Amino acid sequence: MKLALIGFVCRRVGGSLRQSFWTHVLTAGTVSMTLFVFGGFMLLETNLQKLLKSWGAQIQITAYLNSGLTAAEVSDTVKRVQSLPEVERVRHTSQEQAWRDFQTALGSQSTLLEGLPREVLPASIEISLRPEHRDAPAIDHVAQRLKQETQISSVEYPQEWIERLGLLVLVVEWVKWLFGGVLFLATFFIVGSTVKLAILARREEVEIMQLVGASEELIQAPFVIEGMIQGLAGAAIATALLAVAYVLLQREIAPVAGLLSPVGDLEFLQVYNVGMLLAIGLFLGATGSLISLRRFIRTWHVSSARA
Amino acid sequence: MIQLFHVSKTYPPGRRALTDINLEISSGELVLIVGASGAGKSTLLKLLFREEELSEGQIHVEGKNIARLNRRGVARLRRSIGLVFQECKLLAGLTALQNVSLAAEVVGVSRRESRIKAYQLLRELGLKDRHDAKPLTLSAGEQQRVAIARALINDPLLVLADEPTGNLDAEAAEETMRVLLRMRERGATVMIATHDLAIVDRCEARVISLQGGVLAEDAPLGLARGHFR
Numbered sequence: 001m002k003l004a005l006i007g008f009v010c011r012r013v014g015g016s017l018r019q020s021f022w023t024h025v026l027t028a029g030t031v032s033m034t035l036f037v038f039g040g041f042m043l044l045e046t047n048l049q050k051l052l053k054s055w056g057a058q059i060q061i062t063a064y065l066n067s068g069l070t071a072a073e074v075s076d077t078v079k080r081v082q083s084l085p086e087v088e089r090v091r092h093t094s095q096e097q098a099w100r101d102f103q104t105a106l107g108s109q110s111t112l113l114e115g116l117p118r119e120v121l122p123a124s125i126e127i128s129l130r131p132e133h134r135d136a137p138a139i140d141h142v143a144q145r146l147k148q149e150t151q152i153s154s155v156e157y158p159q160e161w162i163e164r165l166g167l168l169v170l171v172v173e174w175v176k177w178l179f180g181g182v183l184f185l186a187t188f189f190i191v192g193s194t195v196k197l198a199i200l201a202r203r204e205e206v207e208i209m210q211l212v213g214a215s216e217e218l219i220q221a222p223f224v225i226e227g228m229i230q231g232l233a234g235a236a237i238a239t240a241l242l243a244v245a246y247v248l249l250q251r252e253i254a255p256v257a258g259l260l261s262p263v264g265d266l267e268f269l270q271v272y273n274v275g276m277l278l279a280i281g282l283f284l285g286a287t288g289s290l291i292s293l294r295r296f297i298r299t300w301h302v303s304s305a306r307a
Numbered sequence: 308m309i310q311l312f313h314v315s316k317t318y319p320p321g322r323r324a325l326t327d328i329n330l331e332i333s334s335g336e337l338v339l340i341v342g343a344s345g346a347g348k349s350t351l352l353k354l355l356f357r358e359e360e361l362s363e364g365q366i367h368v369e370g371k372n373i374a375r376l377n378r379r380g381v382a383r384l385r386r387s388i389g390l391v392f393q394e395c396k397l398l399a400g401l402t403a404l405q406n407v408s409l410a411a412e413v414v415g416v417s418r419r420e421s422r423i424k425a426y427q428l429l430r431e432l433g434l435k436d437r438h439d440a441k442p443l444t445l446s447a448g449e450q451q452r453v454a455i456a457r458a459l460i461n462d463p464l465l466v467l468a469d470e471p472t473g474n475l476d477a478e479a480a481e482e483t484m485r486v487l488l489r490m491r492e493r494g495a496t497v498m499i500a501t502h503d504l505a506i507v508d509r510c511e512a513r514v515i516s517l518q519g520g521v522l523a524e525d526a527p528l529g530l531a532r533g534h535f536r
Binding site: 002209214 | 356410
C-alpha cells in the first residue's frame with residue numbers, strides 16, 4: 001500500500017475514533033469483560049499448575065525391596081532405577097535404617113516396637129522424579145516400570161490425589177475454553193454490530209469511495225483497524241483489571257483465607273499468557289469487523305445494484 | 308473507447324430496462340443520451356461503470372470486457388471514469404475542497420497534492436472563494452460544480468453525467484452544462500444522460516435516443532446550435 005494511502009487510512013481511523021469515541025469505549029469495555037473472565041481462568045489455571053508442581057516436588061515413589069538381597073543386588077537395583085530418564089534422585093533405606101526411622105517417628109511410643117523382629121520393615125528405595133515428569137501419567141509409567149524389577153516386591157505412590165489434582169487442572173482448562181468460547185462468540189457479534197453501525201454512519205462516504213474507485217481493501221482497512229484497536233484496548237484493560245485483582249487477592253484476601261500456605265505467593269500470568277490475551281483481543285476485533293464488513297458491504301452492494 | 312454488443316438489462320422479477328443495445332463511442336466524443344423517465348438512460352450509464360451488472364451482451368471499455376473485471380478491476384475502471392449525478396452525492400461533513408480531494412486521496416495521491424489539485428479545479432470552476440464551504444451552504448449550482456470538480460480530479464478518460472441539471476434552475480443548469488462540455492477540452496469522452504430537450508437543442512453533440520429501453524435513434528450530431536461552446 002502506498003504511503004499516501006496509509007496516511008489516508010490513519011486519518012480516517014483517527015477521525016472515527018474521535019467521532020465515535022464512546023461507542024469505541026463501550027465495545028472495548030465489552031471485550032475487556034470477556035477477556036477478564038477468560039484471563040481469570042488463566043490465572044486460576046496458572047496457580048493450580050504451580051500448586052500441582054509444588055506438591056509434585058514432594059511426591060515420592062516408594063519401592064519396597066525383597067528381603068534377603070545382597071548388598072550388590074541392592075546396589076545394582078538402585079543404579080538401574082537411578083538410570084531411568086524420569087528419575088531425579090534415589091535414596092536407599094536399609095531395613096536397619098527403616099527400623100530407626102520408624103522408632104524416631106514413634107518417639108516416646110517406640111516401646112511398642114519391643115519384641116518385634118527387625119525384619120518386619122522392608123528395605124526400600126525412595127524415588128523423586130524430575131519436575132517435568134511429576135504428572136500422573138509419568139508417575140504411573142515409572143511405577144509400572146519399577147514393578148517389573150524382580151528385586152522390588154511392591155511399589156507405593158499417592159496415585160489417587162495426583163490424578164484428582166491433575167483432573168482439576170484439566171477441568172479448569174476446559175471450563176476456560178468453554179466459557180471463553182461462548183464469550184468470544186458474543187464479543188465477536190458485539191464488535192461486528194459496532195462495525196455495522198459505523199458503516200451505516202459512514203454509508204454515504206463508503207458509497208462515494210466505491211464510486212470514485214477506492215479499492216475494497218482501502219474501504220475496509222479503517223474499519224478493521226478500528227476493530228483491532230478496540231480488541232487490543234479491551235485486552236489491555238482486561239490485563240490491567242487482572243493485575244489489580246491479583247494484587248488485591250495477594251495482599252488482602254489470600255492471607256486471610258489462608259490460601260497461600262501450600263504454595264507461597266500467588267503467581268500472576270506469564271508473559272506468554274498476557275501475549276495470548278492481547279492476541280485474542282486483536283483477533284476478535286479484526287475478525288469481528290472483517291466478517292461483518294464482508295457480509296454487510298457485499299449485501300449492501302448487491303442490494304443497491306438491484307434497487 | 309466504448310463498445311456495447313447486444314446489451315440487455317432485466318431487473319427482477321422480469322422488468323426489461325434495456326433491450327439489445329449496440330453502440331460504439333469513440334474517444335473524445337460528446338454524447339447525449341436522451342429519453343423520457345424510465346427509458347433506460349441511467350441504467351445504461353450504470354452498466355458502464357459496473358454499478359449494475361448486465362443481463363445479456365458485452366460492454367468493452369478501452370478494449371476490455373468489463374463484465375469480466377473482478378472487484379479490483381472494477382475499482383480501477385472507476386478511477387478512469389468521472390461520475391456526476393443529479394443529486395451531487397457530496398459529503399455534508401466535508402468542505403468543498405475536502406469533497407473534491409477525497410476522490411484523489413483514495414487512489415493514492417498524497418493529501419497535499421490532492422488538496423492543491425482540488426483547489427485549482429475549484430478555482431477553474433469559479434468556486435475559489437467557496438472552497439472552505441460545506442455543501443449545505445452552497446447553492447445547487449455550486450454543489451454540482453463541486454461534484455464536477457470531484458469527477459475531474461483524477462483526469463478521467465470518460466465522464467458520465469446522469470441528469471446533471473435535473474435539480475438546477477435554468478441559469479445554474481446552463482453553467483453546469485458549460486463546465487461539463489469543457490471537459491472535452493481535456494480529451495475526455497463525455498456522456499450525459501438527460502431528459503431536458505432544451506439541452507439537446509443547444510448542444511453540438513451525438514444524440515442517442517432511448518425509448519422503453521430500446522435504441523430509437525443514434526444521430527451522430529444533434530440539432531446543435533452550439534450555444535454552450
